[in-house]
Amino acid sequence: PIGIDPLPDSPLDVDAVVQGQAPGVDDLELVVDGNLARAQRVTVARDGRWQARIDTRDFVDAQRAHRVVAWSPKAAFASMPRTFRAAREWTTVVDLADPRGDDRGRHGHYRAPTAEGWRDQRPLDIEHVAVATSGGALRITLGMGDLVARWNPPNGFDHVALTVFVELPGHADGARVMPLQNAELPDGMRWHRRLRVGGWTSALFTADGASTTAEGTAANQAADVAVDRERRTITLTLTAAALGHAADLRGARVYVTTWDYDGAYRALARKPAPFAFGGGDGRRDPLVMDASAVIRLP
Numbered sequence: 001p002i003g004i005d006p007l008p009d010s011p012l013d014v015d016a017v018v019q020g021q022a023p024g025v026d027d028l029e030l031v032v033d034g035n036l037a038r039a040q041r042v043t044v045a046r047d048g049r050w051q052a053r054i055d056t057r058d059f060v061d062a063q064r065a066h067r068v069v070a071w072s073p074k075a076a077f078a079s080m081p082r083t084f085r086a087a088r089e090w091t092t093v094v095d096l097a098d099p100r101g102d103d104r105g106r107h108g109h110y111r112a113p114t115a116e117g118w119r120d121q122r123p124l125d126i127e128h129v130a131v132a133t134s135g136g137a138l139r140i141t142l143g144m145g146d147l148v149a150r151w152n153p154p155n156g157f158d159h160v161a162l163t164v165f166v167e168l169p170g171h172a173d174g175a176r177v178m179p180l181q182n183a184e185l186p187d188g189m190r191w192h193r194r195l196r197v198g199g200w201t202s203a204l205f206t207a208d209g210a211s212t213t214a215e216g217t218a219a220n221q222a223a224d225v226a227v228d229r230e231r232r233t234i235t236l237t238l239t240a241a242a243l244g245h246a247a248d249l250r251g252a253r254v255y256v257t258t259w260d261y262d263g264a265y266r267a268l269a270r271k272p273a274p275f276a277f278g279g280g281d282g283r284r285d286p287l288v289m290d291a292s293a294v295i296r297l298p
Contacts, residue, residue, distance in 0.1 A: 011087035136240030153199025156227030
């Protein structure tokens with residue numbers, strides 16, 4: 001029978017080395033988390049033993065147990081599953097304070113909607129940005145003026161939508177336009193991945209097809225979203241796969257903006273209303289309430 005040797009109980013901070021036995025089988029496939037499309041073909045030695053390495057760069061949740069099965073399509077045999085966890089090492093490469101109370105638009109004259117949650121709190125104000133990397137994976141932690149969750153959002157916050165632009169190193173293409181936000185990226189930045197996150201959504205796009213009215217091409221992965229209410233932080237984690245499997249992200253640039261989103265970016269008018277921003281023309285003025293600096297990763 002095909003079998004997998006026991007795996008460590010403690011989380012792995014490196015790639016997982018998996019081995020086992022498969023007597024009478026020439027080769028087998030190693031399947032992780034049921035993903036047959038990315039099954040790894042493994043050659044079995046003459047003595048019936050085999051060994052393989054599982055790339056854990058995309059396993060960013062240290063609490064999640066990953067299930068691995070070895071099977072032979074030819075012999076129609078499969079092993080009992082084994083599980084392991086991965087806790088990749090993260091390195092904080094940027095840690096920046098952002099001015100408090102500057103959630104007033106690029107020119108300082110926008111006003112938040114007048115409904116509760118905006119009127120009495122500051123969910124649109126970015127106060128701190130920390131960026132960490134693990135190989136080609138990216139983690140952005142945003143300290144917010146307030147963390148609001150009045151509408152029971154599954155992602156743990158509402159009254160703000162975060163739009164994150166990532167320029168990948170070594171790529172000459174990309175887009176300057178900030179789709180649906182009446183603006184272009186500052187400092188000559190071009191984006192290759194754009195993440196829009198709100199209380200109910202986490203949507204990732206590539207720049208293919210992006211325009212002033214089109215968000216780009218939807219990617220098949222999005223960000224993991226975590227909220228720390230006591231620290232007033234929102235943490236967004238993108239796997240290496242979501243960012244094109246780069247070996248590392250040195251030279252990448254990141255830019256984060258706030259607004260709000262309800263089927264579309266929330267309206268901007270001359271005067272604020274309970275659910276509309278005030279101080280501008282929504283047809284042409286940037287839909288940006290607060291923004292980080294354009295951050296280059298060392």
